[in-house]
Amino acid sequence: MSIDEVLQALRGSWGPDTCAPEDVSDWRPDNPARGQCATTAVLLHDYFGGCLVRGEVRVDGRQVDFHWWNRFADGQVVDATIEQFAPHEVVVGGTDVERPTGPTRMDVQYELLASRVAALLADST
Template structure:
């Protein structure tokens, strides 16, 4: 397993601890990833860069990331059936339409509080706070 995949797996653990009603009004204890795709894609993009992609689902657009030419969908667990990924390029602006500033800032703040400097690549700079997972 490559270093990026290990970092993404660690980030997924952080996200699972971080998702809440504060980051999506669709969140439930039984399905914590529900409604978190746009806000999660934005925070992942803040941390690792890359691009944001989307694919249609019966519930609407679903957002995820491509980093170093590898696709990562950290909220796929919200779906009960397999997703057919069309890998359509999207943008931060479009993903933001799936969330709002309060939810985005809530998720970003708690995720950054969990991350340690050595778990990240060179970005996002020293604004990441030290924390424990």
């Protein structure tokens, strides 16, 4: 399975119910990537390994959130949700981070997204 197939399945699976709780009010069908970065990065890690990368989201120089993306073993960087940000929201930095272990605040959203992606990928074979 290719990265493009998984990305397509991810994009077809995002919804307000897979969004980070603090971003639900900003989620819209015309910006489906909003609030999806952490679960999306972890799911891409499930399929392709590599490193999880976390940067800061800044507005007017002040940190307002974190943003997550992937760096694969071959050096390829994939930020599947960068389009979620408005021009005034700037992502800075980027540090490799360990994959979270144990329960997280996003477990429900992750499980829902993972099941939708798996179903779409199964249907495409």
